[in-house]
Amino acid sequence: ETLFTCATQEELPFTEYKKLHTPQVEGAVIDKTENLIRLEEGVENFSMNFKQYNEDITYNNGYRDIVCEPEIVWSYQTLYIDWNNDKEFSGENEIYAAVGNNSGDNTFDDPDGNVTEGWDRTITVPAETAPGTYRMRVVYMGPDPWSNDWPSKVFTEFYNEIRNGIAYDFEIAISPASGIEGIASGKVYYDAHAGLLISPNPTQTTVYNLSGQIVLQVNNTTEISVSSLEKGVYIANVGGEMIKFIK
Structure with a gap:
C-alpha cells in the first residue's frame, strides 16, 4: 500500500530550519498519518519501501535559479515507534537502529536498494x-x-535538530486478531497478500461492510477475490463460517 508519493517538486514536503538550538514545532515534522499502516495483532514484523524524489530540484538563491541533482550522501535513517503511547520516543524497543552511510552509493543497509527502486526496511x-x-x-x-x-x-542532546534532514510521522493501526480458526485447520482464511478469501470447498460467499450492507456475493468457488472492495474492515459469510478481515 502506498502511503504517499510526490510526483512534482511542488508536492515535496519541505521545512526550512532557521534557528540553531531552538526546537521548531510548526512544520518541523511532515505529517503523513492520514493513510494508516494496517497490521493485525500478533504480527511479528512488517516491511516498508522508502523512495526518494529522483528528479532535479530548482531553487533560487536570491540572484538566480540553481539546479541541483538529488542525492543521499551523508544521509542516515532511523525511526521511532511510541509503543507505550506516552507521546515520547524513549521507551523500551521504541528506538530502532540507524541505517545508512555517507557514501555516494548509500543503500540504507538494503543490498538490493537503489535510487530508482528505493530501499526496504523490516x-x-x-x-x-x-x-x-x-x-x-x-x-x-x-x-x-x-x-x-x-x-x-x-530529541535530547541534539536539541531536536534534524541536521540536513527531514522527519515524517506515520500511524500504525493494529487491529484485534480476526479469529480465523481455519488458518491452522485448513478451513476458511483470508490471504491479505493475494487479496483472496480461501475456502477448502466450493461454496457461496457473502461479504458485508460494518454497516451490514452486502458488498460482494460469489457462488461455487474456493477463491474469492476482494480486489474490488475499498480498504476497510469486512465480515464474510463463507459457506456458513463467519470471519472478519481487513483489506
Whole structure:
C-alpha cells in the first residue's frame, strides 16, 4: 500500500530550519498519518519501501535559479515507534537502529536498494503488542557529532535538530486478531497478500461492510477475490463460517 508519493517538486514536503538550538514545532515534522499502516495483532514484523524524489530540484538563491541533482550522501535513517503511547520516543524497543552511510552509493543497509527502486526496511513489532494506534517517526539526517547511539540523542542532546534532514510521522493501526480458526485447520482464511478469501470447498460467499450492507456475493468457488472492495474492515459469510478481515 502506498502511503504517499510526490510526483512534482511542488508536492515535496519541505521545512526550512532557521534557528540553531531552538526546537521548531510548526512544520518541523511532515505529517503523513492520514493513510494508516494496517497490521493485525500478533504480527511479528512488517516491511516498508522508502523512495526518494529522483528528479532535479530548482531553487533560487536570491540572484538566480540553481539546479541541483538529488542525492543521499551523508544521509542516515532511523525511526521511532511510541509503543507505550506516552507521546515520547524513549521507551523500551521504541528506538530502532540507524541505517545508512555517507557514501555516494548509500543503500540504507538494503543490498538490493537503489535510487530508482528505493530501499526496504523490516521493522520488528514487540511481542504481545496490544491492538491500538501507535505513532511512528522516520528521521533522515546527517548526525553531528557522530556516535553510534545518535538516534537516542535526537530529541535530547541534539536539541531536536534534524541536521540536513527531514522527519515524517506515520500511524500504525493494529487491529484485534480476526479469529480465523481455519488458518491452522485448513478451513476458511483470508490471504491479505493475494487479496483472496480461501475456502477448502466450493461454496457461496457473502461479504458485508460494518454497516451490514452486502458488498460482494460469489457462488461455487474456493477463491474469492476482494480486489474490488475499498480498504476497510469486512465480515464474510463463507459457506456458513463467519470471519472478519481487513483489506
